[in-house]
Amino acid sequence: xxxxxxxxxxxxxxxxxxxxxxxxxxxxxxxxxxxxxxxxxxxxxxxxxxxxxxxxxxxxxxxxxxxxxxxxxxxxxxxxxxxxxxxxxxxxxxxxxxxxxxxxxxxxxxxxxxxxxxxx
Numbered sequence: 590x591x592x593x594x595x596x597x598x599x600x601x602x603x604x605x606x607x608x609x610x611x612x613x614x615x616x617x618x619x620x621x622x623x624x625x626x627x628x629x630x631x632x633x634x635x636x637x638x639x640x641x642x643x644x645x646x647x648x649x650x651x652x653x654x655x656x657x658x659x660x661x662x663x664x665x666x667x668x669x670x671x672x673x674x675x676x677x678x679x680x681x682x683x684x685x686x687x688x689x690x691x692x693x694x695x696x697x698x699x700x701x702x703x704x705x706x707x708x709x
Contacts, residue, residue, distance in 0.1 A: 620664060623662045625659065625703045625708035638677050639676060641663060666692075670688070675704040684706040
């Protein structure tokens with residue numbers, strides 16, 4: 590009986606580790622960084638007149654309002670270690686360093702940030 594139990598356990602392990610087949614990725618385009626830009630007191634969205642700059646080594650990307658009209662988005666399908674700068678007239682720049690965007694086999698894993706801009 591002991592031999593059969595160990596054989597069954599070994600077989601169960603091998604079946605559980607069997608190849609699950611190829612990974613199938615979607616065609617969805619994923620932004621690595623999304624930033625909600627708001628007034629710190631009221632929470633009012635401020636992204637409409639803001640710009641966002643992303644830096645990762647020699648890579649620099651500048652972007653404005655994302656299609657949702659409330660956030661800023663960048664680093665599309667690009668993993669990296671970013672410095673994020675959000676600027677808006679009459680406000681101090683908001684800066685975050687070492688924002689890490691990772692990826693799996695198919696897409697980047699999005700990082701969501703909240704930039705609370707302070708009036709000058």
